[in-house]
Amino acid sequence: MDQLPLYRRLAAHYRAAIETGALAQGDRFPSVRALMGRHEVSLSTAVQLCRQLESDGWLEARPRSGNFVRRPRRLAVRPLAEPIAGQAPDPAQYVGINARVSEFIARGRQAQVKINFSSARSAPALYPAEALKNAATRALRQHPELLVSPPSNNGNATFRNALAKRAMANGMLLAPEEILVTQGCIEALNLALRAITQPGDIVAVESPTFFGLLQVLETLGLRALEIPTSPHSGISLEALQLAIQTTEKIKALVVVPHLQNPLGSIMPDAQKANLVELCRANEIPLIEDDTYSALSNDDTPLKALKAWDRDGNVIHCASLHKVLAPGLRLGWMNAGRWQSRVEMLKYVQSRNNEELAQLAAADFIASSAYDRHLRRLRSCLKTQRARTAEAIARYFPTSTRLSEPAGGLALWVELAPGLSSKALFDAALAEGIFIAPGLMFSNSNRYDGFVRLNCGAPYTPEIDSALQRLGEICNKLPSR
Amino acid sequence: MDQLPLYRRLAAHYRAAIETGALAQGDRFPSVRALMGRHEVSLSTAVQLCRQLESDGWLEARPRSGNFVRRPRRLAVRPLAEPIAGQAPDPAQYVGINARVSEFIARGRQAQVKINFSSARSAPALYPAEALKNAATRALRQHPELLVSPPSNNGNATFRNALAKRAMANGMLLAPEEILVTQGCIEALNLALRAITQPGDIVAVESPTFFGLLQVLETLGLRALEIPTSPHSGISLEALQLAIQTTEKIKALVVVPHLQNPLGSIMPDAQKANLVELCRANEIPLIEDDTYSALSNDDTPLKALKAWDRDGNVIHCASLHKVLAPGLRLGWMNAGRWQSRVEMLKYVQSRNNEELAQLAAADFIASSAYDRHLRRLRSCLKTQRARTAEAIARYFPTSTRLSEPAGGLALWVELAPGLSSKALFDAALAEGIFIAPGLMFSNSNRYDGFVRLNCGAPYTPEIDSALQRLGEICNKLPSR
Structure with a gap:
């Protein structure tokens, strides 16, 4: 339990050997018998090792000849392009996203959905x-x-203690009393925005961003200013700077620094430091949504934006919903200099959270079992993303482009030029395949050429068939 | 378990006999031995019966003479006066209640509170x-x-089923899918107001009303218009009508029809029907907060305002927090023609409620154990209110006036003329006694002469001493 299964550790070893070139494309892979001898492992471990590498796309089995090293197809898929940062942003606008999102979600609920790629969530089986x-x-x-x-008041003391301890690993020194427990990260974001904005204010967000945030802005009467965001390094500071100089006063900025949804980007530490400073210097409250950081491939914890906060200008919001238990609505926040205001708003909006879930979660996250769970979850998600990417490489038009997130639940797919995700959504849903079209991730139509595909469920032949169908539909769809 | 204990049923019988005059003040009460023979009960039951009647104030024990019937002192306390309805209401204003409420609450938290009369809640021991x-x-x-x-989505199906069944007893025919589960009634009220108002709008409320509602209005940027409310029959329709005619457009009305907080009034059915019609005719959405109705003395369920709603103009909000389990944040609502909008807002604000609490509550409220629990709770609260009223009659200045709620958790006390509840609050808190001054229940200073006293805890000598101290303080306080 303490570690990944042996065959997975061996698989990582061989993947590294192929990536570094120690094993080259076309090389014969050691036989099962050779593997048993070389690593002193059982037959079953050696067989599982080969299956894993094959399913991840690193081996090809040739009948009566054995296994041969191959370069996964997904490595040939072109990565996403960087956004154009030097242009003035679209004017800030009242988001009109609710009707659009509601329509897509309502249609998904009404349909006979067989395969759901739409929600960013993992299968229950991946949680403890x-x-x-x-x-x-x-x-x-x-x-x-x-x-x-x-x-x-404000949350169960044991739970807040456990959260404060865990937060240290992400570079945050918080007293337990500085943590407010909320109904998931989404309530934390609502409270943060309610604490620092008035209806009509401009809030800068990443572009693309998750529709949940755009819905919050719309229901609070706020105007969204979309800032170009890199699929690799997160929000463009150059673009943000330009927006600060050219638009009305930005009253808040909301950023997902780690495994941005939907792009999967992770901001480099130097960029995080610069962002915190840029916001401080321009008196823009910085709201950090750190829902996903524990899902990064790397077991080394990522440093929160809050770690660079020296004057309470960063509001840190997080949740255990995606990383520990989708059935528990456990979020939390530290609101820096707005802490007493968000505490008041939380009490007025929904009172204090029930304690049972907090106690259960506190018990678990205070133990090393939580670390073991996270390692397993990260490893499963990595495999699931790899297999999904492999299928996209195999089945989708060759000009399809893909995000390469270093963790998380989803892939952001740029369809072949001219294809509409709305058209793909319609055709796929008719066959029971539910996807999240790019139109949901912006108030503009800029991302109609994209879809977000959830990779949270263990890969099955049904998922493979569904991806194959999506690819076939893409190949048949007319260009816009 | 199915019924109240025998001695309590007998106590109710004798109370009725005294109230109707069959037993008169000063009459000798039957001896324990006589009671045993007359009702064929055990010694212990007969003794408990006498103790109960004595503690409720209906018997006086004279040493070596036996028990004598007496009229409880509280019956001599003057009831509250009716409000003056024929005057134009105060102009609607942005509530400035948060600072005031926060100060009182913060001071209570910082103090060494020995006896808490401040919160409207029952002791954990009264719940299952x-x-x-x-x-x-x-x-x-x-x-x-x-x-x-x-x-x-929107709540657990079993729980919504159980709620829909229970709602029938209150005259509401709701399909389970028409019920949205929320984080307590307070979230339901937030969602209702968010669904139908914009910042700056006028919302009519009862006067006095509970500070939780005034806080919601303030945080949503709404203006409160306080409508005079009778301590007996609830909101004054005459005053409401006048307000409709004389003020700007009222965008919503929030009413607690049953056991109004803090007055304890219950609207007669005819008045409820008229209110629903008045709102319909004037196109004022009517938000009903029905948190307390299950705590009325009478076991016959009260009819919700929603029962008279024919066109979806009534938003019914309720909760199990006060009646079933203070540790579960379970509220629910039916928003009439705004149902899909509140569903969207709930999802955007805090997502769907966790299911564990819903399943546990569904299990219990679908059983007859819930009815037995409610009967016991009502009976305990009735005794606790009676003993608190008795102590006020004994210890407070004679010109004190009292609400006579037919149920619920609290008494609304009008202090002797010229006394300030703020001054009483200060003096009492210095001795560890925490009360809710009338100033918290309105944006005006109109209720500084009132306090709300919680009667949710089983009556003890400590509570009695605290009430005695409050009375002594009142006797010493200078008039304003």
């Missing part, structure tokens, strides 16, 4: 159901009056 | 802790993936 269930049962036994006592 | 704990444990066992699966 049993351990959390036991933790919750234990909490009920240890606190017999839990369900009939009013919940603690 | 064990049964709910077992229901939650069972739900965890029956749904092993519950904590790791995304919660159901």
Whole structure:
């Protein structure tokens, strides 16, 4: 339990050997018997190793000849282009996204969906159901009056303690009392924006960004200013600077620094430092949505923007929804100099969170079992993303382009030139395949040529067939 | 378990006999031995019966003479006066209540509170802790993936089913899909107001009303128009009509028809019907906060305003927080013709509620154990209110006036003329007694002469001493 299974560790070793060139395309791969001897492993481990490499696209089995090294097809897919940063941004506008998003979601709910690539979520099987269930049962036994006592102000103390400890690894020094527990990260974002903006204000966001954020802006009467964002390094500081100089006062900036949704980009540390400073210097409150950072491939924790915050200008929002338990609505925030205001708003909006979920989660995240869970989850997601990318490389038109996120739940796919994600959505949904068209990720039509594909579920033949169908539809769709 | 304990039923019988005059003030009450024979009950039941009547103020024990019937002192306290309805209301204003409420609450938190009369809540001991704990444990066992699966849209189906069944008793015919589960009633009120108002709009509210609502209005940028409200029959329709005629357009009305907080009034059915019609005719969306109705003395369910709604103009909001489990943040709403809009807003604001609490509550409220719990809770609260009123009658200045709520958690006390609840708050808090001064229940200073006293905890000598101290302080406070 402490580690990945042996065959996965060996697979990582051989992947590295192929990537560095120690094993070249076309080379004969050691036989199962040779692997057993070389690594002193069982037959079953050696077989699993070969299967894993094959399913990830690194081996090709030739009948009666054995396994041969190959370069995965996905490596031949062109990566996404950098955005053009030097142009003035679109004028800020009241987002009109709710009607659009609601339509896509409503159609998905009404349809007979067989394969859902639309939501950014992992399969329940990837989460520690049993351990959390036991933790919750234990909490009920240890606190017999839990369900009939009013919940603690601002969150359960044990849970806030556990969060504060974990936050240290991300470079944040927070006292437990400086943490406010919320209904998921989305409530934290609502509270942050309510604390610092008035209806009509301009809020800068990444472009593309996740539709949940655009919906929050619209329902709060805020105007979204979309800032070009790199699929590799996150929000463009050059573009942001230009926006600061050329538009009305920006009242807040919302950024997903790690595994940006939908791009999957991770901001380099130097850029994070520059962003925090740029916002400080221009008196723009910086709201950080750090929902995904624990899903990065690398086990080394990423440093939050908040780690560079010296004067309370950064509002850090996070959640355990995607990383620990989709069934628990556990978010949290530190709002810097707006802390007492968000505490008041939280109380007025929805009161204090129930404590049972907090106690169960506190129990788990304070233990090393949480680290083991995260390592397994990251590894599974990596494989699932790789296999999805492999299928896209195989089935989609050759001019398709792909994000290369170093973690997370999803891929951002740029369809072949001229194809419309709306048209793909329509045709796919008719066959029970539900995707998130690029139109949902911006108030403009700029991303109609993109789709976000969720890779949260273990790869199955059904998923493979669905990706094949999507590719076939793309090959048949007329260009716009 | 199915009924109240025998001694309580007998106590109700004798209370009725005294109230109707069958037993008169000063009459000798039957001896314990006589009671045992007359009702064929045990010694312990007969003794408990006498104790209950004595503690409720209906019997006086004279040493070596036996028990004598008496009229409780509280019946001599003057009831609250009706509000003056024929005057034009104060101009609608942006509520400035947050600072005021926050100050009182913060001071309570910082103080060494020994007795808390401030919050409207019952003691945990009055709720079915064990049964709910077992229901939650069972739900965890029956749904092993519950904590790791995304919660159901708009709420858990079993829970919404159970709510819809219960709502029938309150005269509401709702399909389970027409019920949206929220984070307590307070989130439902937020969503209702967000769905139908814009910042700057005027919202009519009862006067006095609970500070939680005034806080919601302030944080949403709404203007509160306070409508005089009767301590007996609820909001004054005459005053409302006048306000409609004389002020700017009222964009919504929020009413607590049953056991209004803080007055404890219950609107008569005819008045509810008239209110629904008045709002319909004037195109004023009517938001009903029905948090307390299950706490009325009478076991016959009260009819919701929604029961008279024919065209979706009534938004019904309710919660299980006060009646079933203070530790569960379970509210729900039906928003009539704004249902799809509140569903969208709920999703954007905090996503779907976790399911564990919903399953545990569904299990319990679908059973007759819920009815038994409510009967016991009502009976306990009735006794607690009676004893608190008795203490006020004994200890407070004779010109004190009192609400006579037919249920609920609190009493609304009008202090002797010229006394300030702010001054009482200060003096009481210095001795560890925490009260809710009338200033918290309006944006005006109109209710500085009032306090709300919570009666949610079983009556103890400590509570009695605290009430005695409050009375002594009132007797010493200078008039304004």
